[in-house]
Amino acid sequence: MIRRRAFQRRACIISVMAAFSLGLILGVFLPMLGLGTRMLTDIHIEPNNTLTMDRPTSHHYKDMPDIHFPTIYDIQNNEKRNDKNSYAVSFVPEEKLSAEVVIKNAFHLNDHKNANAMTVKKSDVKDGSIKEFAVQRSTDGLFRKSPEVRISKPFLSHDENYASVEFVQQQGIPSGDPHGIVADNIYWSDKIEKSLPQGFNKQQTDEWNEYVTTAAVTKLEIGCGRMQNRMIVFEDGKKACARYRQNTDQIQGELFSFYLGQLLNLTNLAPSAASVIDLRSHTWQSASRDIENAQWKSLKPVVLTKWLPDLESAGIPKPFQPLERHLNKMDIQNISLDLDLPKPQKGLLDRLMPVRNESIQPVVVPTVLSDAALTRFIELAQWSDLIVFDYLIANLDRVVNNLYNFQWNADIMAAPAHNLAKQINSELLVFLDNESGLLHGYRLLKKYEAYHGLLLDNLCIFRRPTIQALQRLRQNGVGNELQNVFERTTISGVRDVLPSLPEKSIKILNDRIDRVLGQVQKCQEVFSRKNENWKIAEGVVIATQHFFV
Numbered sequence: 001m002i003r004r005r006a007f008q009r010r011a012c013i014i015s016v017m018a019a020f021s022l023g024l025i026l027g028v029f030l031p032m033l034g035l036g037t038r039m040l041t042d043i044h045i046e047p048n049n050t051l052t053m054d055r056p057t058s059h060h061y062k063d064m065p066d067i068h069f070p071t072i073y074d075i076q077n078n079e080k081r082n083d084k085n086s087y088a089v090s091f092v093p094e095e096k097l098s099a100e101v102v103i104k105n106a107f108h109l110n111d112h113k114n115a116n117a118m119t120v121k122k123s124d125v126k127d128g129s130i131k132e133f134a135v136q137r138s139t140d141g142l143f144r145k146s147p148e149v150r151i152s153k154p155f156l157s158h159d160e161n162y163a164s165v166e167f168v169q170q171q172g173i174p175s176g177d178p179h180g181i182v183a184d185n186i187y188w189s190d191k192i193e194k195s196l197p198q199g200f201n202k203q204q205t206d207e208w209n210e211y212v213t214t215a216a217v218t219k220l221e222i223g224c225g226r227m228q229n230r231m232i233v234f235e236d237g238k239k240a241c242a243r244y245r246q247n248t249d250q251i252q253g254e255l256f257s258f259y260l261g262q263l264l265n266l267t268n269l270a271p272s273a274a275s276v277i278d279l280r281s282h283t284w285q286s287a288s289r290d291i292e293n294a295q296w297k298s299l300k301p302v303v304l305t306k307w308l309p310d311l312e313s314a315g316i317p318k319p320f321q322p323l324e325r326h327l328n329k330m331d332i333q334n335i336s337l338d339l340d341l342p343k344p345q346k347g348l349l350d351r352l353m354p355v356r357n358e359s360i361q362p363v364v365v366p367t368v369l370s371d372a373a374l375t376r377f378i379e380l381a382q383w384s385d386l387i388v389f390d391y392l393i394a395n396l397d398r399v400v401n402n403l404y405n406f407q408w409n410a411d412i413m414a415a416p417a418h419n420l421a422k423q424i425n426s427e428l429l430v431f432l433d434n435e436s437g438l439l440h441g442y443r444l445l446k447k448y449e450a451y452h453g454l455l456l457d458n459l460c461i462f463r464r465p466t467i468q469a470l471q472r473l474r475q476n477g478v479g480n481e482l483q484n485v486f487e488r489t490t491i492s493g494v495r496d497v498l499p500s501l502p503e504k505s506i507k508i509l510n511d512r513i514d515r516v517l518g519q520v521q522k523c524q525e526v527f528s529r530k531n532e533n534w535k536i537a538e539g540v541v542i543a544t545q546h547f548f549v
Helices: 002-033 035-042 049-054 072-081 099-103 190-195 202-214 249-263 285-293 329-336 348-352 371-393 399-405 445-456 464-476 478-489 492-497 503-527
Strands: 106-111 117-123 130-137 143-145 166-169 217-222 230-234 239-243 272-276 301-306 311-315 416-423 429-431 533-536 542-544
Touching (some): 190 371, 202 272, 217 285, 239 249, 249 272, 249 371, 249 478, 371 399, 371 429, 371 445, 399 445, 445 503, 464 478, 464 503, 478 503
Parallel strands (some): 166 533
Antiparallel strands (some): 106 117, 117 130, 130 143, 166 542, 230 239, 239 301, 311 416, 416 429
């Protein structure tokens, strides 16, 4: 009995091994050697009429050809024979875009609620047409893109080095600038320049530098933004925000960005000065315990910025939000005539009544510019400086911060701008926290340059003093000018621990100055053209411009 079971067990094992070996030979080795195809071609199979008669028939079945699905070995053999008649199935890779590519040249992004999806409308830089596509955010941070759909006709001519500008004007609206807001097509007029808040002039900056070198710090308090920063209190009660960092890049960025603002005659930067933490000096010895608690190291440079108590948050004006994102002399005309304000919604009875031709009714131009319009122009004139300044230094922590986060939060452009404040009583915009400028921001240009250029590319009205200062800096050398200010406003102890601006940063800054001046020239050429293309359409005066980026 035991011998029989052992024999059965051996027979079972042998049969399994034989079956496995036979299958391995027929399924692997023969196809690899090409013998399977030869064996099958030598076998002639006679048709079995009985099976054909017994099989259920269909009016589709008899017309269906015999289909051979290729195996991996067939594909390999075809590749060896270079057989172009063979077929293979491949998947079309889906197109994925980064956030920078999605937002570049886009003038409208519609965020879908409860979904990581957006509908994007952008202008084609080749022909000026408007295209629309949808994007869906994936887990890897990229966006899956749907096919683009062209929703407008091309209007760019191929024989020009810049795009044509299309103006749409309602009948009855006077052309020109009735209130004298724009000068020479692209500059704010003297009327607006004289209305701007005074801000911080050179004398105030010099006084602050002298004060910081002589006054004594009595204590440090928590505050002024980041964890390492401190609110410092001087012996006479004055306060300042002290910016402290472990490395000097951000200290250099804050200080030299302030110097650049001074060279551009910008009055929107609070007075700042550099100092060195030296517990033996008259300035810091009374606050040694607070310095130790703050974990500040001795002989480290800090930037002391004058404390401004009367500040409130500042938002992003409508012309710079994604739905519009352009500012030129035609937009200025709309604002001066209050044509850009939202119109009241018509009720049901108004819409059911006969249509009246209101487009031919002339628009009454107010003889005096309204206070609301003047306030908006004061804000926009400062924003034109802000856009130029942030582009020059590649600031990551202001409007670019809002633009970058717009891909996740469509409402962020309606929120207050990051690191931008406004004085309550004077309407002065204060450009805060420029530490990412000139060094850290330059290192990340590859990632953020698309956002830096978004506003500059569609800005066509500037402050003349700012552009004139840029032209002087380009002619005299911005690197030399910054170094002169650095040596004039700092003591030797600061220069011993804080390096000058690197040559690489100076070269990038020169390139960006050229880029801004090129934009100014481009705007001048576009808006001074005599043959403007006017089209009559319902609505307000609209100026759309598209430049090659």
